[in-house]
Amino acid sequence: MKEDFLHYIWQFKKFDFSNLETVQGEKLILFNSGHYLQLAGPDFFNSQLSIGEQKWAGNVEIHLKSSDWYVHHHENDSNYDNVILHVVWEHDTEVFRKDNSEIPVLELRKYVSNQTLEKYLNLASLKSWIFCEKEIATIDDFVFKNWQEKLFFERLERKSIPIQKILQETENDWETVLFCLLGKSFGLNTNGEIFFKIAQSIPFSIIRKESFEVENLEALFFGRSGLLDADNEDSYFKDLKFRYGYAFTKYKLQQVYVDPIQFFKHRPDNFPTIRLSQLAHLYHISKNLFSSIINAQALPEFYAIFNVEVSEYWKTHYQFDKISPKKKKALTASFVDLLLINTIIPIKFAYAKSQGKDISEELIALLESIPAEKNVIIEKYSDFGIKAKNAFETQALLQLKNEYCNQKRCLECVIGLELMKS
Incomplete structure (x- = not known):
């Protein structure tokens, strides 16, 4: 499992958030998951939630394990001083701020359905040219066209x-x-x-x-x-x-x-x-x-x-x-x-x-207006039902393969997100 799955789960609330509780035993209500920054510093900015009787607005950091906080040396980085919640898949140790106050932890695996987890594992574990090769042709044309434009x-x-x-x-x-x-x-x-x-x-x-x-x-x-x-x-x-x-x-x-x-x-x-x-x-x-x-x-x-x-x-x-x-x-x-x-x-x-x-x-x-390029990547997409009609589409497909498929960025890809929804 990769952290991008947890980012996806948190960002789109793909978990049961109706009855959340921190590992410290306090009730947690999520109002807004925040803005996904994808920059240096905490993963989500300006999240809004309440823990116990206290309402909070601040940053949320996400890791596979609680101990990754120390592996990444966040305890020495002032950018993480205002983290209000540590979201993890597995809680294996307590995490403290510089003032020795404990950071609340939400162990996400307790609230993610088996169906959602299976979809992700199926998408990310196939040994194939691209993970979605059997399903990519099923993506709605309008969605695919918009994604191609962004890729281009x-x-x-x-x-x-x-x-x-x-x-x-x-x-x-x-x-x-x-x-x-x-x-x-x-x-x-x-x-x-x-x-x-x-x-x-x-x-x-x-x-x-x-x-x-x-x-x-x-x-x-x-x-x-x-x-x-x-x-x-x-x-x-x-x-x-x-x-x-x-x-x-x-x-x-x-x-x-x-x-x-x-x-x-x-x-x-x-x-x-x-x-x-x-x-x-x-x-x-x-x-x-x-x-x-x-x-x-x-x-x-x-x-x-x-x-x-x-x-x-x-x-x-x-x-x-x-x-x-x-x-x-x-x-x-x-x-x-x-x-x-x-x-x-x-x-x-x-x-x-x-x-x-x-x-x-x-x-x-x-x-x-330029004919589609001819190369191994474009021919391979054609085998999976994605037949490029012009150079605009081939340029988008090259970007998709090199920057998303090869890098296993399925949950940053519109196609991967659509398949996770279906």
């Missing part, structure tokens, strides 16, 4: 954390934030961190100045990635190497050390050379990229913004010195969808929030 915005808040970090480091330069995070997305899982570090190493003011020639941007990206460190015979390679050396001296760039760029296990169209060229071409043709992204709303607008391909050299190459059949190599719709999900939407959310604007409906509508 929880996920956006989490994705905003690295955005805020870069903002602090760059004195609120949103163009730099976009550049760095687009770099990471263009690098995919394998080279994402490397591309991110490359982008961080180039002041965005230089990107602005050099964006008029795509070759200059490619020289910067390839040079910072270490892809120009060899001695290839290719004339384009030599040209980029010369341009990078000139820019390195002109802008007094510092040497950057990154892990070797990875080509292994990538399809040729995902080679880092191709992705770096596409990123360079994007900044070559888009002089006000951040503004364009912030102002765009509908999916076709974003497809137009990211309608970019590689420079001429890379239409006939995947690597230096190796000619291949000519191919356009433009960003695909599915790749743009990934950019929107992982980079653009979190940035639009964080920027709107910084401006005091609410664009929730806009973001939901945009994600609902």
Whole structure:
């Protein structure tokens, strides 16, 4: 058993509270269970109850055992001085305040029905991919949809954390934030961190100045990635190497050390050379990229913004010195969808929030226009009758699995609470 079950029982009064008595033998009447804080300090704030003839308003602390009070060193923490009731599953020792007065204890297990306990144990003890896999499809659609919306915005808040970090480091330069995070997305899982570090190493003011020639941007990206460190015979390679050396001296760039760029296990169209060229071409043709992204709303607008391909050299190459059949190599719709999900939407959310604007409906509508993501987690939910129709639903399901199911937070999850009610 976990404390979250006792929090649930107390918060929603899922026990017989008609004839309560403390372990000290005093009658207890519960008027209000209080506010569930989920912060440092006591579990419930401003609970209202009476013990014996005395009415109380204060905090309630909940533990599995009374002795946990001392295990957690609450006796030395002033935040717990105003606890008026200690609610436990099992009472195994008396607990005293700093003034040596005993804290009243309610032993909850005496008042919880076997049926409620069995529901919890069944929910929490199954050895399965998710505890509710046999029942999740029975949840009311309206309830599930509202929960998905909350999950989605929880996920956006989490994705905003690295955005805020870069903002602090760059004195609120949103163009730099976009550049760095687009770099990471263009690098995919394998080279994402490397591309991110490359982008961080180039002041965005230089990107602005050099964006008029795509070759200059490619020289910067390839040079910072270490892809120009060899001695290839290719004339384009030599040209980029010369341009990078000139820019390195002109802008007094510092040497950057990154892990070797990875080509292994990538399809040729995902080679880092191709992705770096596409990123360079994007900044070559888009002089006000951040503004364009912030102002765009509908999916076709974003497809137009990211309608970019590689420079001429890379239409006939995947690597230096190796000619291949000519191919356009433009960003695909599915790749743009990934950019929107992982980079653009979190940035639009964080920027709107910084401006005091609410664009929730806009973001939901945009994600609902993007096809559902395909991965193992989404396929597994589909096996249990939860078939995602779009990217809004897949993002919510990923948040549900990673932050609730995997963490066994069933009693903080609307689905778990609904199943406990049924």
